[in-house]
Amino acid sequence: MLNITGLNKHFGGVVALRNMNLAVQSGCIHSIIGPNGAGKTTLFDIITGITPPTSGNIQFNAQTITLMPPSRIAQLGIARTFQNIRLFSSMSILDNIRVGAHCWTKSSLWSALLRTHRQRQEEQQVEEYALHLLETCGLAGRKDELARNLPYGEQRRLEILRALAQHPQLLLLDEPTAGMNPQETEELTKFILHLKEEQKLTILMIEHDMKVVMAISDTISVLDYGKKIAEGKAEAIQNNPKVIEAYLGRGAANSLSV
Numbered sequence: 001m002l003n004i005t006g007l008n009k010h011f012g013g014v015v016a017l018r019n020m021n022l023a024v025q026s027g028c029i030h031s032i033i034g035p036n037g038a039g040k041t042t043l044f045d046i047i048t049g050i051t052p053p054t055s056g057n058i059q060f061n062a063q064t065i066t067l068m069p070p071s072r073i074a075q076l077g078i079a080r081t082f083q084n085i086r087l088f089s090s091m092s093i094l095d096n097i098r099v100g101a102h103c104w105t106k107s108s109l110w111s112a113l114l115r116t117h118r119q120r121q122e123e124q125q126v127e128e129y130a131l132h133l134l135e136t137c138g139l140a141g142r143k144d145e146l147a148r149n150l151p152y153g154e155q156r157r158l159e160i161l162r163a164l165a166q167h168p169q170l171l172l173l174d175e176p177t178a179g180m181n182p183q184e185t186e187e188l189t190k191f192i193l194h195l196k197e198e199q200k201l202t203i204l205m206i207e208h209d210m211k212v213v214m215a216i217s218d219t220i221s222v223l224d225y226g227k228k229i230a231e232g233k234a235e236a237i238q239n240n241p242k243v244i245e246a247y248l249g250r251g252a253a254n255s256l257s258v
Ligand SMILES: Nc1ncnc2c1ncn2[C@@H]1O[C@H](COP(=O)(O)OP(=O)(O)OP(=O)(O)O)[C@@H](O)[C@H]1O
Pocket: 011, 014, 015, 016, 034, 035, 036, 037, 038, 039, 040, 041, 042, 043, 083
């Protein structure tokens, strides 16, 4: 579904990504892990068009999306969440989701101003879909509350729902369980699995909680200093000396195997 080749990103003298190749298979949960500063968020920013790459190519469903504007990439079917929650905190829960849906609505500004029949019909569809999404998370009863009044774990979930409102094929989650307590983490992990299994979504996820990563990932790619140093299934990654060294420091793999 997503094919990244020869991706490089330099910020002045800092090399955030170096010759990155990555293939994300349809229907999978593919996790990206690596120490702080490894280039994970930069990779998401480039895929979603927020940051241009220095060089390299990205294809989504065999179409080149490199250098496309973020709005176009969203329309093609890639949605994301952010490391730090970026909800519209002074808007209602329902309106936050409605905003997400507007990348597939077709009404123009004029038809919205004139409240045409088609525009009203479309608004109705958006509202029904937004309510359906809220119901999947037990939030429908709180639809009119302000987003900022939700507990932290539910704000994170609302951000995912807003991304889902875009009708994506590929969902990018940047540290979805960050700051959550163990119960919230467990619930969110189940929800992510539900998205893959029931909604047939493909998920590319940056995550620091190794318990979550190892439990639900079909494939794990490990970045270190902007370079992919390993890729594979959970067990192989856990036992890979390069990965252990990246996390624990040089020589750690030898000392662990003693
Ligand atoms: N806008 C920027 N300007 C300059 N340097 C940047 C910029 N964005 C990222 N970097 C640098 O690029 C490198 C990769 O950063 P990035 O945020 O992608 O890492 P990360 O793996 O997501 O880290 P973390 O796990 O801490 O979120 C770091 O050295 C970072 O300081």
